[in-house]
Amino acid sequence: MSHDIQVVDCTVADAPRRFCDSLRDTGFAVLTRHPIPASLVQGIYAEWLDFFDSPARLAYPFDPRRQDGHFAPQVAETAKGHTRRDLKEYFHVYPWGRYPAEVSDAARRYHDLAQSLAAELLGWVEAGSPETVRAAYSMPLPDMIQGSRQTLLRVLRYPPLQGDEPPDALRAAAHEDINLLTVLPAASDTGLQVRGLDGRWRDVPCDFGSLVINTGDMLQEASGGHFPSTTHRVVNPQGAARQRSRLSLPLFLHPRPDVRLSARHTAGSYLDERLRELGVI
Ligand SMILES: O=C(O)CCC(=O)C(=O)O
Ligand SMILES: [Fe+2]
Numbered sequence: 001m002s003h004d005i006q007v008v009d010c011t012v013a014d015a016p017r018r019f020c021d022s023l024r025d026t027g028f029a030v031l032t033r034h035p036i037p038a039s040l041v042q043g044i045y046a047e048w049l050d051f052f053d054s055p056a057r058l059a060y061p062f063d064p065r066r067q068d069g070h071f072a073p074q075v076a077e078t079a080k081g082h083t084r085r086d087l088k089e090y091f092h093v094y095p096w097g098r099y100p101a102e103v104s105d106a107a108r109r110y111h112d113l114a115q116s117l118a119a120e121l122l123g124w125v126e127a128g129s130p131e132t133v134r135a136a137y138s139m140p141l142p143d144m145i146q147g148s149r150q151t152l153l154r155v156l157r158y159p160p161l162q163g164d165e166p167p168d169a170l171r172a173a174a175h176e177d178i179n180l181l182t183v184l185p186a187a188s189d190t191g192l193q194v195r196g197l198d199g200r201w202r203d204v205p206c207d208f209g210s211l212v213i214n215t216g217d218m219l220q221e222a223s224g225g226h227f228p229s230t231t232h233r234v235v236n237p238q239g240a241a242r243q244r245s246r247l248s249l250p251l252f253l254h255p256r257p258d259v260r261l262s263a264r265h266t267a268g269s270y271l272d273e274r275l276r277e278l279g280v281i
């Protein structure tokens with residue numbers, strides 16, 4: 001078993017196996033030569049940075065019931081088990097939700113592309129699950145997301161650091177994702193780290209243009225722990241990067257709420273429990 005995240009060329013014949021091995025051993029895999037154009041991601045970062053810097057963002061305050069819209073730094077989540085809010089703001093895009101008139105439809109197009117890719121990757125995970133693990137899935141994994149309205153694109157902006165942040169506050173404190181799989185294009189700057197199953201923190205190897213995939217708690221739950229949902233964080237930069245915003249674009253793949261993950265949880269009951277812990281509902 002390797003604690004190093006594998007970088008997998010999507011076009012090679014054994015890509016699905018290498019992808020699954022990396023997810024099983026580290027909770028993460030990095031994809032190259034994947035179908036999401038880097039220029040699309042670059043364009044989204046540029047236009048959304050302008051949006052976050054403009055007063056227009058204030059017209060879309062987040063709705064606690066629907067969970068769409070803009071989460072200002074003062075309402076951004078506090079990671080489970082932490083007391084400091086993360087140093088970030090973000091906008092939650094759902095296909096049915098509010099969407100800023102001030103930006104192009106690029107983030108919506110990215111949502112659709114990333115969701116189709118994620119469905120294919122769930123097929124890889126299904127095929128790469130050992131027989132006993134697969135037998136316990138309540139349905140094939142790609143079917144769990146069919147018709148789901150819960151899959152969420154988070155356009156994230158970590159503001160430049162002012163120097164007056166609480167000393168123990170991070171851009172994103174150590175946490176696990178709640179969902180099945182997360183699709184995360186390399187961010188506009190470094191900072192993403194994962195804690196290996198050996199307890200050591202490592203940088204996620206994500207050159208601009210590559211795509212990071214990680215396991216969330218729901219896949220961990222459904223697979224009885226075969227695919228671990230590993231802890232990750234975004235550390236504060238040093239030097240000149242402190243003056244720069246960092247943009248990133250995770251797509252959190254969610255099943256329909258009625259989907260049974262395990263004997264104790266449906267996707268709906270699991271999500272409610274976690275959002276309550278995060279203090280956002
Ligand atoms: O910004 C990143 O690179 C990671 C963000 C993340 O882990 C999250 O929002 O759950
Ligand atoms: Fe995360």
